Amino acid sequence: MKFTGSQIVAEILLEHGVDTVFGYPGGAALNIYDALYEYRDQIRHVLSAHEQGAAHAADGYARVTGKTGVVFATSGPGSTNLVTGIATAYMDSVPMVAITANVPSNLVGRDAFQEVYITGITLPITKHNFFVNKIEDLPGALNDAFRIAGSGRKGPVLVDITKDVTAATMDYKSRKMPEEPKKVSGIDAEELKNIADIINKSKKPLVYLGGGVRAARAGEELGAFLKKGDIPAAHTIMAAGVLDADDPHNSGLIGMHGTIASNKAVDNADILLAIGTRFSDRVALNPKKFAKKATRIQIDIDKSEINKNVLVDIGMVCDAKDFLTALMPFIEKKDRSEWVGEVMELKKTTGDVKCDDADLHPSEIIGTVCDMTDKETVYVTDVGQHQMWAAQYLKHDKTCCFLTSGGLGTMGFGYGASIGAQVGAPGKRVIHFTGDGSFHMNLNEACTAVSQQLPIITIIMNNSVLGMVYQWQTSFYGNRFSATEPGRKTDFVKLAEGFGLKGFRAANMDEFTEAFKKALKEKGPVWIECIIGKNEKVLPMIPAGGTVEDMIIG
């Protein structure tokens, strides 16, 4: 049967089980959008306000569902607007396929209207990308894109299709994708026993887990392992929510704004077992002194992560779930209560110092939100102080329910990601924490939440300054507040009304609780602006390049 290139795109999406896409149309994408119209009963298209929002939505959708997120954009600015979203997904290893239309192939290279070399631009921020200017290449490129995005260490892939290809026809036979047999990592049995042996002999072992554990959906396996070996575990922001916040072995967040418990533990451990994590500069703040007393063991699905940032004694290339499953039988049941007690004792010491320039405090807001929502709630953040507070104070307890831009640190990630999350998990409550800085970046997506009737609750922590930079200027730049006091007069309640959604303002806990109660009953999106103090800080903090010795607690 003859299909157009655009119909082939739709057919292949269906073959890969895609029923939801995000995007924004345009001239070069007209044929593709015409096919999306034809397939509208099978593929839901969520129109964003801006392509960046669509890319973050595809990302949030992928993080929540575990499926590959799909985003469409037209040529030129449509595709360049995806760039931040693609880079965000790349840094956090989120599976995504971005399909962009380009100008007709006879115009490529002539600086045609809305032409841009998007495959060149996205070269360093995709796992791979394709430029398709012949229809025969289209099915192969799209199938490869899904294979690459969803395999190994996951990530974004871009397929750029010229407009003439989207209109051209060819014979195509749609087929159901065969279930790919899950690849089991080739684990070296001897090395595995060696690792188990080292752990069994250890008095003070510590697990340091990252996004790889979450990507492998290995929370349960990890929990069982920690229990059997009686081993404490510190997590990166990408692994927030993999372990229950109250798990007796979870010492909390590690790194710059991590807990005293986790940062001290890494300093005192005799074994550090790093699983699915890259010893980033926000965790191994001083790579030469990180876990200096410990034998360092690193497990990662990506070989290039081994020894990349911090030298390890043993490295194993392996999926986190496969590793933990294989390791379990060799781990001796132990009582390490003395060591666990030493680590967990410090978890009680927090850096929660409330400033008194406002009646509302982030820790209390987040605590109340946790108390009033169920365990299935999906929390999404933007980037900055509120993100760190969310990571510190949320009572995470379900794998994949904390969505944050950990690697790239993209302000403006939150609203788009919340939209994707709510579309992907319609039965779950989605709470979006943001700051006034981040929110101003992409709040235009409110119109999408309204048109799609998504009951996202956005909690804006408004301290009227660009808080994280402001904090650094306070601590390290002698109060020279360069470009962090924007002096905005945005009325978030009125703005919400303008968008067609409900807006509340809260200046104390009673007002917040009241507003949040109302918000939970709304059918559509809601904002709650929370007035917090500008001197509220994220603590504890270890300055960049420092160690636990340099920790600022209050």
Add this chain to the structure above:
Amino acid sequence: MALKKEVISIFVDNQSGVLARVVSLFGRRGFNIDSLTVSATNEPTISRITIVFKGDDLSLAQIISQTEKLEVVRNIFTLEKEGSLFRELLLLKVKAGKEDRTTVKEIVDIYRGKIIDLSKESMIIEITGAPEKIDGLMNMLSCYEIVEVCRTGITAIERGWQEKEKQND
């Protein structure tokens, strides 16, 4: 850690943009490359990239494992000095009038080079060989006025049979 020179061979899909992918990766990760050559192979769908890299063992492991991740890379390996042949081509234009001509020719002959162009004022020398040999010739000619130098960078191959298997991995 000690810096050393490594020659790395990369077999890649022969499609447009492949070199850009490899070079973009090196640029982004800050890998230090002395030279890079691309050549066809006996398999039309595959090209061979040979790079000379200076760095310690860790950065060598990084460059290999990062390059390996590229979709277009079929195989990558380092070439050990003992088991491999390294060759370069040099074209060199030197200022040599009638009084210098004979002595320059003598040096070129010793290095088994060829004089491929001659004018009243200059000559162009062609030589292929191991990089050390080319360095040697350059050194000998340094007391003359070298006008232009064109050096291809190393291309390399392993001795014996293993080559064929690597390409088809």
